[in-house]
Amino acid sequence: MRSFSQRISAFRESPTRKIDQMRERLKKENRDVILLSTGQPSVPPPMEVREALREALKVNSMNLYAYTPSQGVYEAREAISRDLKQLGQLDVPPEQIVLTAGGQAGMFSTLATIVEPGDEVVLMDPTYFGYRPLLDYFGAVVKTVVTELDAGFHPDIEVLKETVSRRTKALVVVSPDNPTGRTLRVETAKAIADLAQDYGFWIITDEAYKTLIYEGSHVYMYRFAPDHTISINTFSKDPAIPGWRLGYVYGPPDVVPKIKLVNEEMVYCPPSFAQYMVAVYLNSEVRLRYVSEVVEIYRRKRDAAVAALRKYLPKARFVPPAGAMFIFVDLSSYIKNGEAFAEMLLEKYGVAVVPGSYFSETYRSAVRVSFVTETIERIEEGVRRMGNAVT
Amino acid sequence: MRSFSQRISAFRESPTRKIDQMRERLKKENRDVILLSTGQPSVPPPMEVREALREALKVNSMNLYAYTPSQGVYEAREAISRDLKQLGQLDVPPEQIVLTAGGQAGMFSTLATIVEPGDEVVLMDPTYFGYRPLLDYFGAVVKTVVTELDAGFHPDIEVLKETVSRRTKALVVVSPDNPTGRTLRVETAKAIADLAQDYGFWIITDEAYKTLIYEGSHVYMYRFAPDHTISINTFSKDPAIPGWRLGYVYGPPDVVPKIKLVNEEMVYCPPSFAQYMVAVYLNSEVRLRYVSEVVEIYRRKRDAAVAALRKYLPKARFVPPAGAMFIFVDLSSYIKNGEAFAEMLLEKYGVAVVPGSYFSETYRSAVRVSFVTETIERIEEGVRRMGNAVT
Numbered sequence: 102m103r104s105f106s107q108r109i110s111a112f113r114e115s116p117t118r119k120i121d122q123m124r125e126r127l128k129k130e131n132r133d134v135i136l137l138s139t140g141q142p143s144v145p146p147p148m149e150v151r152e153a154l155r156e157a158l159k160v161n162s163m164n165l166y167a168y169t170p171s172q173g174v175y176e177a178r179e180a181i182s183r184d185l186k187q188l189g190q191l192d193v194p195p196e197q198i199v200l201t202a203g204g205q206a207g208m209f210s211t212l213a214t215i216v217e218p219g220d221e222v223v224l225m226d227p228t229y230f231g232y233r234p235l236l237d238y239f240g241a242v243v244k245t246v247v248t249e250l251d252a253g254f255h256p257d258i259e260v261l262k263e264t265v266s267r268r269t270k271a272l273v274v275v276s277p278d279n280p281t282g283r284t285l286r287v288e289t290a291k292a293i294a295d296l297a298q299d300y301g302f303w304i305i306t307d308e309a310y311k312t313l314i315y316e317g318s319h320v321y322m323y324r325f326a327p328d329h330t331i332s333i334n335t336f337s338k339d340p341a342i343p344g345w346r347l348g349y350v351y352g353p354p355d356v357v358p359k360i361k362l363v364n365e366e367m368v369y370c371p372p373s374f375a376q377y378m379v380a381v382y383l384n385s386e387v388r389l390r391y392v393s394e395v396v397e398i399y400r401r402k403r404d405a406a407v408a409a410l411r412k413y414l415p416k417a418r419f420v421p422p423a424g425a426m427f428i429f430v431d432l433s434s435y436i437k438n439g440e441a442f443a444e445m446l447l448e449k450y451g452v453a454v455v456p457g458s459y460f461s462e463t464y465r466s467a468v469r470v471s472f473v474t475e476t477i478e479r480i481e482e483g484v485r486r487m488g489n490a491v492t
Numbered sequence: 493m494r495s496f497s498q499r500i501s502a503f504r505e506s507p508t509r510k511i512d513q514m515r516e517r518l519k520k521e522n523r524d525v526i527l528l529s530t531g532q533p534s535v536p537p538p539m540e541v542r543e544a545l546r547e548a549l550k551v552n553s554m555n556l557y558a559y560t561p562s563q564g565v566y567e568a569r570e571a572i573s574r575d576l577k578q579l580g581q582l583d584v585p586p587e588q589i590v591l592t593a594g595g596q597a598g599m600f601s602t603l604a605t606i607v608e609p610g611d612e613v614v615l616m617d618p619t620y621f622g623y624r625p626l627l628d629y630f631g632a633v634v635k636t637v638v639t640e641l642d643a644g645f646h647p648d649i650e651v652l653k654e655t656v657s658r659r660t661k662a663l664v665v666v667s668p669d670n671p672t673g674r675t676l677r678v679e680t681a682k683a684i685a686d687l688a689q690d691y692g693f694w695i696i697t698d699e700a701y702k703t704l705i706y707e708g709s710h711v712y713m714y715r716f717a718p719d720h721t722i723s724i725n726t727f728s729k730d731p732a733i734p735g736w737r738l739g740y741v742y743g744p745p746d747v748v749p750k751i752k753l754v755n756e757e758m759v760y761c762p763p764s765f766a767q768y769m770v771a772v773y774l775n776s777e778v779r780l781r782y783v784s785e786v787v788e789i790y791r792r793k794r795d796a797a798v799a800a801l802r803k804y805l806p807k808a809r810f811v812p813p814a815g816a817m818f819i820f821v822d823l824s825s826y827i828k829n830g831e832a833f834a835e836m837l838l839e840k841y842g843v844a845v846v847p848g849s850y851f852s853e854t855y856r857s858a859v860r861v862s863f864v865t866e867t868i869e870r871i872e873e874g875v876r877r878m879g880n881a882v883t
Contacts, residue, residue: 105605
């Protein structure tokens, strides 16, 4: 019968894609749009690394074009292993790392590997909108832990304790967080690790933004519960190759080969060109310099966005982000419906933001404001227009 | 509970990966291995196209690195649309094309979109080994149509008629075929199209090798049943970028957006770098010239392999392939167990082939011999050693 699988009804147009399409339409109408919606980096990868790729393209052999092992080339996994040691003093051997076609393939393959229909999985609210449709697809029962703006979006350890049980299959924690920019505290990480060990659940930790930290330092969940932690990572944000689709997952030795097998069935192997690029990047002296330059650029943009929000939206409530690319702004003093506001803001004021409802069932009057893609002048202008739009 | 999904038990180490690992070990022992096992092209992509990529890497903007639409950039889909018109006089608009992270992601997302647990799916035997584990994972019930060597591996239309029914959800046909090199006849395509229309099932047609044709021309299934045909394609073979992971799927307007959504959840978007490359390639005058040059090189290799098989294995039975990269050789006059033979051949004679049992429950004394990866001299030497190994 010419029909479709029921299960894919869990998959809908990605929320940011909806904004993207409205944006496309405005572009066709020649209207300029200020992009406070995307997590697209604004600093291209270092020229030194691009030069190495340019040289490799000259070589007349199949090396750069060939299939790679489905786990990823050893050189790239070795470079990642050293990078985790250098950045976080972690000991993760190359065997416990699997390269994936971006963080999204890392999420998909990890959930495919561990989630059985009916399994309970705990998400924070707000959290990155990518997890819910995958959990629905794999048949998980989602429980949420609401994190409070007044508590800096830090999960309340008592609430965590009340939420998890022997039925918990996994808990997902994004840090630095998307959409709030909150970074995990050591005591929270320790509490989650203790609970995971007590109840035997998986911790899925999304570390997409781990090198984009403006205050303090990144807390690696894996340090506290190495047998229970599956970490999802991407090269989309650092070194800014989102379109090239490369990320990696690391975790305990029993889970990584299974995640590898799922990736093999999904995409056969991760993109070789990006693997080659990342091996050059991570092994180069430019690696730490590039990150600190990018963090300084993004920090100035963040500070400008925070100042503009205080100036033009004085009754907005938000926590200045300690990491990542976004400010999660509660506009409930001004508006009720973040979705209607975001559409109106784009249509009438030419400013794109993402409604809070895409991340949360609680913060429905919030919007996510990205501060990385645009220049400081345009960020300020975008926030100024937001101020006009709420009055 | 720290456990795994039952469903992924459908996924096992890929058969060619097993051979690859034996090969890796022999490499470490400094033993030369003649590779008659892989479908890896031996002619790198055209230099003109690589030059365009080298120029693009010089530009200091995010263009080459940014996320693309999840369906793929319009320019690449437009180029594919024109290519299908030029090669096969097909009318497939860019809206009915979705770019995927290789043919494997095309297969995964297509089956995820249409297969419901319990659905009957018809495979040829022999057929490409990539389909069975995915069908097991999605819960399909597999029925097979054995194609006979004496009939040139063409499916018997009467057997097809007896196999399909109202319960058939899909029929998978690979053409040019892997492992047999058989190309679909017009009358077979018409018969399959009629059955699909009568019973309302999907035809999944794998056209990975559609430009590698040595005799006759490629028959496009889509021409005969456009409402029922989902076509899976790859750029791994032409223009020889298997590691870069780009392919595409085309089909009717109602199925393509669903396949796109699945790809979005799997990998977010196809690799941008490869999309850029393919748009340049397909729009360039080098496109047809490159294919005809590659086909001539592979044809000479095929002819050498056929001659060597006749010389060194006179009792072997095979059909000289009309397309693709392989000869499927029935060695039942010499041996019983193709798997044991392939392992012995690699270990003792340093020649890698893939056992027939990876493609078939019927041809267990066969092996698949690839004729593209090695030079003519090494192909001949490999077949000579096969002759020594069977006596």
